[in-house]
Amino acid sequence: MADKLRFELVSPERVLASDDCDMVVMPGEEGDLGILVEHSPLVALLRPGVVEIYQGDKIEKRLFVSGGFAEVNPKGCILLAEEGIPLDGFAKAEAERRLDMAKRDLADVTEEGPVKDRAEHAVKVAEALVAAFA
Amino acid sequence: MPSLKDLRNRINSVKQTRKITSAMKLVASSKLKRAQEQAEQARPFAERMSAMLANLGAAVRDMPEAPPLLAGTGKDEVHLLIVATADKGLCGGFNSSIARGARRRVQALRADGKQVKIICVGRKGRDLLRRDLGDLIEAYVGDVVSKKKLEYADAEKIATMVTDRFEAGTIDSCSIVYNRFKSVISSELTFKPLVPVDLPEATEAAVEDNEAKALYTFEPEEEVILQRLLPTNLAVQIYRALLENAASEQGARMAAMDSATRNAGEMIKKLTLSYNRQRQAAITKELIEIVSGAEAV
Structure with missing residues (x-):
């Protein structure tokens, strides 16, 4: 059993992020979703918003997605975003x-x-x- | 018989041509590398996308009111063919083979009693098809494929053109013709149906996945997700086709320029040989003239 959540953010042009982390909070169409390790399988729609990647209790990375799809399966959490922008370094x-x-x-x-x-x-x-x- | 000066000029001009073709070959090979990298990077998204679609599609396929982008409109009268070519020439048979394939396809579809509409992506395709199929060409998208970096936004634009037509009910099915990249020296003319969606056959791995799939929670419902997934999938499929096409184009150009460079080299060799021979003949002739002149005195 893995104690880290495998997280991937993929845009049509390339893989934007690929990390092992503790928790991912993402903007679901029907409310924010917090995904921890061993979350039950899920397919969700995303609204435009910020994805937060947690290491321990701290937010390690914030990424903006313009909407897309999320799939959670036993292997990890995969976000298919039409557009993804890392927020650090963006004015x-x-x-x-x-x-x-x-x-x-x-x-x-x-x-x-x-x-x-x-x-x-x-x-x-x-x-x-x-x-x-x- | 060309004079010595003519020969010299020709040798020079062939040398210039060789310089150009070998430079183009180098440019094409670096562009090819970039195109390949881009295609590589785009792969994960497309793969996840089709996996997701396969799961969702299986769940919704039997619904009486499957969305038109998934199953087509139910009629089978008007077919939209997207012809993806390059904007530029000088790449061997690349463009003409796509145009030929498109023409054959149109004939086959017409023989089935269908109406055909065409969207041309890339200038060369339009130029080649305009003469005999000009009245079928509905729209033309140019200056996309010759960009330094093929952008997803452009593929999205093409996809919207397709979805708009579906929603308006002016087309019933859609496919794209392009060259699939096999290796640097070979590519394969490919027809890919876009609508109705060609759901991947259940492979062993997929079946295994499907067992886990039964447990998936969908938020919101499958149908809503599918509504959003389908247009995106269309754009991704088009994007992939364009990327493959771009890589094949550069590969074809590289091969064409390589053989052009080699031909130029051979030609220079032949011309130089005949130039030298003629020069020798002229010298000999002059000598004979001098000698016979001296004898006559």
């Missing part, structure tokens, strides 16, 4: 700029439909990214 100003741009894009969309849905989603992601710094 708040950058996040705000992104929010501005997303809002402007949304304002440009006049008709209802999938295009607007996507623009709204982009704003939500950017808002969550800014909130991650609060």
